[in-house]
Amino acid sequence: MAGLLDLVERHGLANVRIFDADVRVLLEALPPACLERIFVLFPDPWPKARHRKRRFINQASVARICDLLVDAGELRLATDIEDYALDMEQALESREELQWSHHRPSDWPPTRYETKARAAGREPVFLAGVRRRRAITAPGSR
Numbered sequence: 001m002a003g004l005l006d007l008v009e010r011h012g013l014a015n016v017r018i019f020d021a022d023v024r025v026l027l028e029a030l031p032p033a034c035l036e037r038i039f040v041l042f043p044d045p046w047p048k049a050r051h052r053k054r055r056f057i058n059q060a061s062v063a064r065i066c067d068l069l070v071d072a073g074e075l076r077l078a079t080d081i082e083d084y085a086l087d088m089e090q091a092l093e094s095r096e097e098l099q100w101s102h103h104r105p106s107d108w109p110p111t112r113y114e115t116k117a118r119a120a121g122r123e124p125v126f127l128a129g130v131r132r133r134r135a136i137t138a139p140g141s142r
């Protein structure tokens with residue numbers, strides 16, 4: 001956090017907001033269709049089978065993220081854990097409003113954890129999902 005604040009100050013950035021707490025609280029508080037891009041890069045792997053339910057990316061969190069994305073907004077995910085990548089794919093697959101692929105756009109920044117994963121010989125998986133346009137409903141119709 002201190003490093004991030006230092007970067008914000010050194011670059012004179014005025015458009016950065018930092019939430020230094022459990023992001024799930026923020027996801028619940030935000031209004032629908034308010035975010036253009038959401039990056040979830042190398043979320044904690046929780047490798048033990050009995051801890052899997054603690055993994056951040058699952059069908060419920062991806063459903064919530066879909067609500068928060070604007071039309072054509074993007075969700076970007078990365079992991080170096082093979083079975084987590086499969087869970088991520090299933091969660092993306094479960095949302096028909098998302099068009100997703102194994103894809104790493106060129107403006108996707110590397111992270112410290114990515115460097116560590118590669119150094120340890122683990123090849124990361126990158127997934128990008130684009131939210132399809134919401135259907136326009138006429139006033140008074142359901």
Ligand SMILES: C[S@@+](CC[C@H](N)C(=O)[O-])C[C@H]1O[C@@H](n2cnc3c(N)ncnc32)[C@H](O)[C@@H]1O
Binds near residue numbers: 021024041043056
């Ligand atoms: C494996 S590290 C990856 C860090 C960074 N994204 C990277 O790629 O270098 C996972 C990070 O997710 C954070 N984290 C886990 N659960 C979180 C939550 N519910 N809300 C906010 N941050 C969380 C942890 O504190 C940790 O910094």
